[in-house]
Amino acid sequence: MASVKVLLIGATGETGRSIANGLLEAGGFEVYALIRPASVAKPQLLDLQKRGVIVRTCDLTAPEEELAQALAGIDVVISCVGTTDQHTQINIATAAKAAGVKRFIPCAFITICAPGGIMYLRDEKEKVYNHIKQIKLPYTIIDVGWWYQIATPRLPSGKLDYAMTLANDELIGDGTTPSAFTDLRDIGKYVARIVVDPRTENKMVFAYNTVTSPAGIFALVEKLSGEKLEPKYIPEETVHKRVAEARAFSETYPYDATKFTPRYAAEYQLSWGIRGDNVPEYAKYLGYLDAKELYPDFKPITFEEYIQELLAGTATGIYTDRISRIY
C-alpha cells in the first residue's frame, strides 16, 4: 500500500516532535516538515531529517499560493504551532483546501473546555476550526488533556529539577478535581492512529492516558520518592482573581502575545482546576470520541512509569531549547 504523505507544521516543537516520532515509529507514512527559513538549521530538525523527514521550507505567513505549493501532493496536514501562533493557521487551511489535502488536523492538543469565553486559547483555536468548517475542509480535532511533563511537582531535594523546566507546585482548592493527563510522548502514537482512521474524519477525539487529580499525582510522587511535598494550596477566589487580572492585563491594543502567558495559566486553572472540564465524561457530552474506546489495545505510558523515569534520572525536560527553568 502507498504510504500516506503527512506534512507536519511545528515539527521542531514539543508536540511536533512527539508526532514526528509517532508517525516514523508507526510506519506507513512519508513525513514532511514545513519549516520557516530561519529554523532550517535547528538541531531538532536535523535529527528528524536523519530519520527520513523531508523538509519543505516555507513560513506560515507566506502568500497562499506559496503555501499551496508547499502542500503539493500532501494527503494529511498536522499543525502543532505554538500557543501564541494559532491565527497563523487560517491561510494554510485555505491553501490546504486549494491543494486538495484530504485531512487537516488543526492545532488543538489541549485540555477539554467548551468554547466561548472560558479559555482565550480555546477560543483562538475555535476560530481556526470554524474557518475549516466554513471552507468544507475535512478535519480531525485531537485534544489530549494535560501533559505529565508539566503536571508533576518538584521534590524538596531538587532531585527532579534536571527535567523540571515547568513544574506544578500548586494545588487548586484541595487539589482533588479529576483531570485527564497524557505523556507528551504518547501524543504522536495516538495521532498516527487517528489521522488514518475513517471513524475520526470530521470528528473531535479525546486521546488521554489516565484520569487522576493533581493531589493524586502529588501523593504518587511522595510515595515513589519517599519525600514529603509542600504544595502551595490556592483557594478558588485566588484563581478567579488571577483570571480577572490576567484578562485585564492582556486585553490591550495592539495585540501583544507576551501579555497572554499569565492569562493562559490562570484560565487553565479555572477550567480544569475549578470547573472540572478536563474529563472524558464532559468530552463525550461535548461530542468527542474517546480514544480509549477507539483503540482499546493502546498501551499508554502510566504516570507511575513516568515518575519512576524521573527518579531514575532518565527523563527528558521540555522546552530546554528556550528556557532553563520556570517555577
Ligand SMILES: NC(=O)c1ccc[n+]([C@@H]2O[C@H](COP(=O)([O-])OP(=O)(O)OC[C@H]3O[C@@H](n4cnc5c(N)ncnc54)[C@H](OP(=O)(O)O)[C@@H]3O)[C@@H](O)[C@H]2O)c1
Ligand atoms: N496539553 C498540554 O498540556 C499542552 C502543553 C503545552 C502546549 N500545548 C499545546 O500544544 C500546541 C503546540 O505547543 P508546543 O509547546 O508543543 O509548541 P512549541 O514547542 O512552542 O513549537 C511551536 C512550533 O510552531 C512552529 N511555528 C510557529 N510559527 C511558525 C511559522 N510562522 N511558520 C512555521 N512554523 C512556525 C515553530 O517553529 P520554529 O522552530 O520555526 O520556531 C515550532 O516548531 C500549542 O498550540 C499548545 O496550545 C498543550
